[in-house]
Amino acid sequence: MIGLVLAAGAGRRLRPYTDTLPKALVPIDPPTTVLDLTLANYAEVGLTDVAIVVGYAAAAVEERVPYFEDRYGVRLELVHNDKAETWNNAYSLWCARSLLSQGALLANGDTVHPASVQRTLLEARGDDRRIILALDTEKSLADEEMKVIWTADKGVSRITKLMDPADATGEYIGVTLIEPAAADDLAEALRKTWERDPNLYYEDGYQHLVDQGLRIDVAPIGSVDWVEIDNHDDLARAREIVCPS
Template sequence: MIGLVLAAGAGSRLRPYTETLPKALVPVAGEGTENELSVLDITLKNFAEIGLEEVGIIVGYRKEVVYERKAALEAKYGLKLTLIENDVAEKWNNAYSLWCGRDAIKHSVILANGDTVHPVSVEKTLLAARGDGKKIILALDTVKDLGEEEMKVVVDPETGVRKITKLMDPAEATGEYIGLTLIEGEAADELADALKATYERDPQLYYEDGYQELVNRGFKVDVAPIGDVKWVEIDNHDDLAKAREIACQY
């Protein structure tokens, strides 16, 4: 198993940071010091802690900065990093971005969004949920109060995920997908095909729309509730402030 990080996004709502950095490299702790940590740092640290040795990072916007930091990140976390390029990251949404990582998924991966600050307990929860024929397992927050922006999920106890979208009445949802998924290698080809169908239908769709495509085709997507965990998806400066409050607690 390897790690896979979606780090191609521009994060326009985080300017001025993202004028020179990809969203995944915005500092969330120790800004301007030798102990500075980005979202990517925290994710790589988590991956190393659960014993992963290789990580694929899908890069696009300001990819040159990730290339510049690659050797230092490898040395710091004891990981081999492979950068996978998405050349249309500034034009298309992340359904295509995850499709770019389709070969990496064949190794079985823990996928992490490059804007999600979370503790290693989430990765451990996903690993503990493996087995019993599960091929794709989504990390699900069933505790948080939901609003309009969240990626909401409806789950059937027997058949797994039935619906995943932001465009849903929060009262209808079982919980929120937090941006981490365990994907077994045997699901790689089917997922790649669903992602391709998704971005060809509309390049502005999310990879979660690819998950919905799989569900619509009869593929079972499972979930793993993460419990009462402090985490945040960073979309704007308010989110960044929350991330900085919790990142130092990990």
């Protein structure tokens, strides 16, 4: 199994940092970035082969590859998304489709979370589970969150931001375990998703799988501090998590 990071986005709401950097390299506790934290998490759970999907400001990631490999003891492969500035992340994950047959722990490049999330997903493997989503079942939800409905008998039935928060089981935090057995189905679902609308999310690809009858499961992450960094307020929260006073 490999680690996989989606780090192709421009993150325009984090300017001026992202005038020259992708979101994954915005400094949290200089020189620590989201990418540093994610690579450290992978190393902690024993994943040393990591692929990073790059696009916007890809050169900034490329020039740090030797540093990352030396510091975290990982081997990095960069996957280039040539449409990162105009298309959404369903296409970004599809760009890494050839790697999914190895199995992957996927993490969005803008999510700060502890390694316990990766451990929770790895411990949830088995019983023919093919895709497992890290789910926060404790956070109070609003309109912007990626919400999930899940039941024990059917698995995930919906994953979307466009849902009444009161109906949701919890929030998908942007970290997924993808087993090799799901690779071909997921790649095809992602292709159909971006062909339908290049502005769609890879979570829309998950919904396509669900609609086609493929079961997707969840693993509750418990009470942990995490944040998705979309704007400067989120960045401030990330700094509180990484550097508590």
